[in-house]
Amino acid sequence: MASPRLSKLELQIMEALWNAGACSIREIHEAFPKRGRPAYTTVQTMVYRLEAKQAVRRTKKISNAHIFEAAITRDAAQRRLIDELLGLFGGRTQPVMAHLIESGKLTLEDIKAAEKALRQLSDKERPQ
Amino acid sequence: MASPRLSKLELQIMEALWNAGACSIREIHEAFPKRGRPAYTTVQTMVYRLEAKQAVRRTKKISNAHIFEAAITRDAAQRRLIDELLGLFGGRTQPVMAHLIESGKLTLEDIKAAEKALRQLSDKERPQ
DNA sequence: CACGTTCTACGACACATGTCGTAGGCTAAA
DNA sequence: TTTAGCCTACGACATGTGTCGTAGAACGTG
Numbered sequence: 001m002a003s004p005r006l007s008k009l010e011l012q013i014m015e016a017l018w019n020a021g022a023c024s025i026r027e028i029h030e031a032f033p034k035r036g037r038p039a040y041t042t043v044q045t046m047v048y049r050l051e052a053k054q055a056v057r058r059t060k061k062i063s064n065a066h067i068f069e070a071a072i073t074r075d076a077a078q079r080r081l082i083d084e085l086l087g088l089f090g091g092r093t094q095p096v097m098a099h100l101i102e103s104g105k106l107t108l109e110d111i112k113a114a115e116k117a118l119r120q121l122s123d124k125e126r127p128q
Numbered sequence: 129m130a131s132p133r134l135s136k137l138e139l140q141i142m143e144a145l146w147n148a149g150a151c152s153i154r155e156i157h158e159a160f161p162k163r164g165r166p167a168y169t170t171v172q173t174m175v176y177r178l179e180a181k182q183a184v185r186r187t188k189k190i191s192n193a194h195i196f197e198a199a200i201t202r203d204a205a206q207r208r209l210i211d212e213l214l215g216l217f218g219g220r221t222q223p224v225m226a227h228l229i230e231s232g233k234l235t236l237e238d239i240k241a242a243e244k245a246l247r248q249l250s251d252k253e254r255p256q
Numbered sequence: 257c258a259c260g261t262t263c264t265a266c267g268a269c270a271c272a273t274g275t276c277g278t279a280g281g282c283t284a285a286a
Numbered sequence: 287t288t289t290a291g292c293c294t295a296c297g298a299c300a301t302g303t304g305t306c307g308t309a310g311a312a313c314g315t316g
Contacts, residue, residue, distance in 0.1 A: 026263085063313065064313060082227040136274095
């Protein structure tokens with residue numbers, strides 16, 4: 001059930017599939033920036049491994065090429081990443097927030113948006 | 129310079145050193161919860177590897193046992209974790225925040241504290 | 257149909273991580 | 287001083303990840 005653990009490269013491949021929809025290996029390969037693009041067979045190997053993890057599946061065949069599509073959502077995969085990070089932090093969000101702020105990546109708008117989202121969520125769940 | 133990449137188990141060992149200060153392998157080993165505690169030599173191997181990564185160093189010897197201490201700060205290590213996560217998210221904090229909220233781990237207090245921290249930081253930096 | 261191009265399906269290898277066993281040195285207590 | 291017990295140093299192995307090469311099948315064009 002739970003979305004499988006995905007490595008950095010695997011995520012980049014999933015990203016291509018999430019962005020472009022069903023793709024051939026060739027298309028996924030070409031979605032990588034020319035600079036530092038891995039070999040075609042490297043991408044192929046990773047797609048096969050993603051298939052073994054059931055993160056992608058073959059949908060059809062065009063000519064002699066297989067077409068793959070994501071079998072897990074971007075949301076599920078991202079949630080997994082966050083859960084793992086939180087695991088490393090002992091489940092405490094406070095240090096995570098602190099470092100996000102310190103890294104200068106978090107703006108006041110982000111915070112505002114987060115607060116709004118949180119309020120909406122609690123408004124929705126509290127009444128239960 | 130940059131703090132090295134640390135795995136989950138390595139982080140647990142660093143945690144012991146950050147919490148208790150300089151420690152012997154034995155002490156680090158015993159800092160693990162009895163349930164699921166790795167073998168003594170497993171901890172030893174990881175400490176040696178952390179030493180190779182210059183994340184810990186030997187400070188002295190008590191009797192025939194080496195005493196180790198952290199050579200990088202918890203903050204630096206945690207910042208590294210966040211940076212890597214952000215890297216996986218293409219540097220965008222928005223989805224990170226969204227998932228933190230959705231996971232239900234983020235409270236309104238966390239947000240408030242974050243906002244406060246952020247204001248203090250910008251008050252300090254803007255005037256430059 | 258023949259041939260160059262493209263894909264697939266594997267196999268391989270290096271490095272990182274987690275896991276441990278063992279050999280032998282050192283310590284401390286009897 | 288003998289010896290049980292702890293510690294070190296090292297080797298080993300499995301799994302996961304990133305990397306790629308090659309052999310041969312399949313396709314499409316002239």
